[in-house]
Amino acid sequence: MGAENGQKSLSERIEMPEIPMEVAREFALLEQRFIRAETDRLRRSTVENRPLWEKRSEIISKVQDDFWVRVLSHAPAEIDEYIQHSDAAVLGSALKDLTVERFEVDEKGNGEPRSLRFTFVFRTGEENPFFENEKLVKEFYWRKKITKTPKGKRRTWEGLVSEPVRINWKEGMDLTKGLLDAACDLAEAEKKGGDRKKLPEFEKLAEKMEELEAAAMEDNDEDEEDFPTPAGTSFFGFFGYRGNVVSAEESKEANKEDDERFERALKGEKFDDEEDDDDEEDDEEDSFDEIEIFPDGEDLAIALAEDLWPNAHKYYGQSFEIGDDYSEFDEDEPEDEEDEEDNSRPRKKAKV
Amino acid sequence: MGAENGQKSLSERIEMPEIPMEVAREFALLEQRFIRAETDRLRRSTVENRPLWEKRSEIISKVQDDFWVRVLSHAPAEIDEYIQHSDAAVLGSALKDLTVERFEVDEKGNGEPRSLRFTFVFRTGEENPFFENEKLVKEFYWRKKITKTPKGKRRTWEGLVSEPVRINWKEGMDLTKGLLDAACDLAEAEKKGGDRKKLPEFEKLAEKMEELEAAAMEDNDEDEEDFPTPAGTSFFGFFGYRGNVVSAEESKEANKEDDERFERALKGEKFDDEEDDDDEEDDEEDSFDEIEIFPDGEDLAIALAEDLWPNAHKYYGQSFEIGDDYSEFDEDEPEDEEDEEDNSRPRKKAKV
Numbered sequence: 182m183g184a185e186n187g188q189k190s191l192s193e194r195i196e197m198p199e200i201p202m203e204v205a206r207e208f209a210l211l212e213q214r215f216i217r218a219e220t221d222r223l224r225r226s227t228v229e230n231r232p233l234w235e236k237r238s239e240i241i242s243k244v245q246d247d248f249w250v251r252v253l254s255h256a257p258a259e260i261d262e263y264i265q266h267s268d269a270a271v272l273g274s275a276l277k278d279l280t281v282e283r284f285e286v287d288e289k290g291n292g293e294p295r296s297l298r299f300t301f302v303f304r305t306g307e308e309n310p311f312f313e314n315e316k317l318v319k320e321f322y323w324r325k326k327i328t329k330t331p332k333g334k335r336r337t338w339e340g341l342v343s344e345p346v347r348i349n350w351k352e353g354m355d356l357t358k359g360l361l362d363a364a365c366d367l368a369e370a371e372k373k374g375g376d377r378k379k380l381p382e383f384e385k386l387a388e389k390m391e392e393l394e395a396a397a398m399e400d401n402d403e404d405e406e407d408f409p410t411p412a413g414t415s416f417f418g419f420f421g422y423r424g425n426v427v428s429a430e431e432s433k434e435a436n437k438e439d440d441e442r443f444e445r446a447l448k449g450e451k452f453d454d455e456e457d458d459d460d461e462e463d464d465e466e467d468s469f470d471e472i473e474i475f476p477d478g479e480d481l482a483i484a485l486a487e488d489l490w491p492n493a494h495k496y497y498g499q500s501f502e503i504g505d506d507y508s509e510f511d512e513d514e515p516e517d518e519e520d521e522e523d524n525s526r527p528r529k530k531a532k533v
Numbered sequence: 534m535g536a537e538n539g540q541k542s543l544s545e546r547i548e549m550p551e552i553p554m555e556v557a558r559e560f561a562l563l564e565q566r567f568i569r570a571e572t573d574r575l576r577r578s579t580v581e582n583r584p585l586w587e588k589r590s591e592i593i594s595k596v597q598d599d600f601w602v603r604v605l606s607h608a609p610a611e612i613d614e615y616i617q618h619s620d621a622a623v624l625g626s627a628l629k630d631l632t633v634e635r636f637e638v639d640e641k642g643n644g645e646p647r648s649l650r651f652t653f654v655f656r657t658g659e660e661n662p663f664f665e666n667e668k669l670v671k672e673f674y675w676r677k678k679i680t681k682t683p684k685g686k687r688r689t690w691e692g693l694v695s696e697p698v699r700i701n702w703k704e705g706m707d708l709t710k711g712l713l714d715a716a717c718d719l720a721e722a723e724k725k726g727g728d729r730k731k732l733p734e735f736e737k738l739a740e741k742m743e744e745l746e747a748a749a750m751e752d753n754d755e756d757e758e759d760f761p762t763p764a765g766t767s768f769f770g771f772f773g774y775r776g777n778v779v780s781a782e783e784s785k786e787a788n789k790e791d792d793e794r795f796e797r798a799l800k801g802e803k804f805d806d807e808e809d810d811d812d813e814e815d816d817e818e819d820s821f822d823e824i825e826i827f828p829d830g831e832d833l834a835i836a837l838a839e840d841l842w843p844n845a846h847k848y849y850g851q852s853f854e855i856g857d858d859y860s861e862f863d864e865d866e867p868e869d870e871e872d873e874e875d876n877s878r879p880r881k882k883a884k885v
Binding site for chain 1: 551552553555556557559560563564566567570574577578581582585588589592595596843846847849850853
């Protein structure tokens with residue numbers, strides 16, 4: 182249309198084949214400044230909000246019996262997709278409480294605000310036929326790692342790392358079908374030292390993963406193609422998430438190096454050893470992928486911490502609204518599910 | 534599954550038919566505290582970020598010629614859906630610059646941080662065959678309004694309000710097909726006083742809206758059912774958005790009343806005159822809907838301010854990545870479109 186008027190169209194104007202190097206460098210430094218400012222604000226808001234979260238927990242305790250059940254049954258799609266029907270049955274009958282803490286921030290507002298601790302509290306004894314644990318505590322540490330690429334460029338990785346948390350399943354109840362145990366066994370064996378790939382636990386986990394993947398493929402041949410996650414991927418696999426392998430010490434060193442570099446860049450120094458996006462293709466595959474039983478663990482942790490947790494009281498309120506406001510979440514529901522449902526309940530809860 | 538084990542399932546536990554009144558009240562007050570804390574933080578971050586936005590504008594000026602074109606062609610889906618092919622042709626050839634300001638926040642951090650000003654700068658003369666305006670400035674004010682429901686309950690409305698901004702289209706170029714002019718005519722006539730519904734401009738706008746709606750219905754009968762917005766709804770209709778009618782004075786009074794009430798509630802006072810969600814059905818329709826030519830104006834303003842603007846330098850960077858990372862945005866593209874495209878460009882830009 183523009184061309185008809187002698188004007189350049191939007192894509193005709195996009196002629197530059199590459200981002201100008203100097204502009205890319207300046208934007209990257211600016212983005213660092215934004216991230217650092219935002220992280221400082223998260224530190225401050227973590228401290229500011231604590232009295233409000235405490236107040237909320239106090240209110241929740243008055244309706245403890247069904248608060249988290251209602252919240253989970255109205256979880257946003259990016260969380261709901263990880264909760265299988267069997268997970269929902271367990272959470273629905275056994276979950277008593279959930280807290281999320283940015284536990285590395287102290288009362289003065291110092292510390293890494295992106296690290297997260299999830300504490301799930303469960304009913305015990307006969308009230309929980311699934312597992313023995315009264316509490317499952319899953320901690321995620323925000324860590325940084327600096328490595329060299331094969332071409333000698335500097336690569337920075339940042340993200341959440343964690344350790345597998347074992348669940349003491351009761352006989353025949355393991356929803357992860359042995360996968361979580363295998364991940365925990367490997368992590369424990371690794372702590373005793375030695376090359377991971379030579380450990381028998383490594384081989385065992387790999388076999389378990391293949392076995393369950395094959396079973397999932399088979400299940401998916403049925404009429405469940407819209408189902409978002411493969412059968413065999415239980416929500417409880419979340420407790421097995423590891424992420425990259427970065428020690429606290431290594432991360433501290435990387436942060437120190439990065440902070441110094443940032444200060445020098447602010448003063449105008451230019452570095453030519455940073456990895457480009459173009460270099461990515463030369464990478465060897467991330468070595469931690471092959472032992473990851475819940476690859477979306479970081480995404481789910483962030484969705485729980487930034488959406489489900491802060492908005493829990495709103496999801497709870499919504500759970501009392503009768504109507505089909507939640508019909509969009511039903512799309513992934515198998516159709517043969519609503520048999521024993523009371524129709525006066527919001528449709529979203531059909532599966533739990 | 535739970536039931537088989539003698540346990541209550543998730544939905545069996547959800548037995549309470551209504552949210553306990555006291556709990557609802559406490560959560561509502563707590564939510565007020567969260568919103569007020571968050572708004573204070575937005576005030577502070579607005580001031581803190583200003584030097585960073587200035588620095589970014591300085592960098593953008595070095596690649597001014599195609600910066601915003603690249604950004605818009607990689608806009609997220611919730612913005613992209615409002616940009617028709619004809620809009621993209623205009624923006625692509627005529628847009629020079631865009632700024633978003635939280636203009637009611639002063640340098641000391643006082644003022645309403647949710648109010649927004651969008652300044653679109655365009656090429657002029659022969660470089661812009663579409664309209665005469667060099668600048669289009671669209672301001673949105675965050676306002677509050679307290680009214681009584683038919684049942685005498687207290688209803689609080691909060692949101693963005695704006696006034697229509699006229700575009701001086703060149704002959705035959707009006708993408709809104711007269712709709713924006715009609716909205717501006719009505720707003721101007723209203724300022725001279727009198728009952729809106731008795732103004733001839735009201736009748737004219739209503740006719741125009743019906744006419745375009747009918748035309749859109751007809752267009753949609755073709756094979757474009759996946760197309761997200763009806764034909765005739767141009768992005769430039771955004772400049773006609775009004776929202777609720779709330780004067781600055783009225784909003785100030787409402788805020789004062791609400792602040793006092795909030796303080797009293799914090800001290801433990803209980804109010805029984807707040808509107809319930811259940812009361813909503815008794816409402817007369819919001820009177821501003823029938824003259825709204827761009828009903829999603831508030832959503833689009835917020836998406837532009839909270840996503841496109843702060844992430845513009847990232848979208849710009851992404852526009853240089855070759856590959857089909859953006860293929861998910863192509864789903865709404867008519868298929869007959871890629872004829873004159875250079876295949877080395879990211880697919881997302883097919884339409885512009």
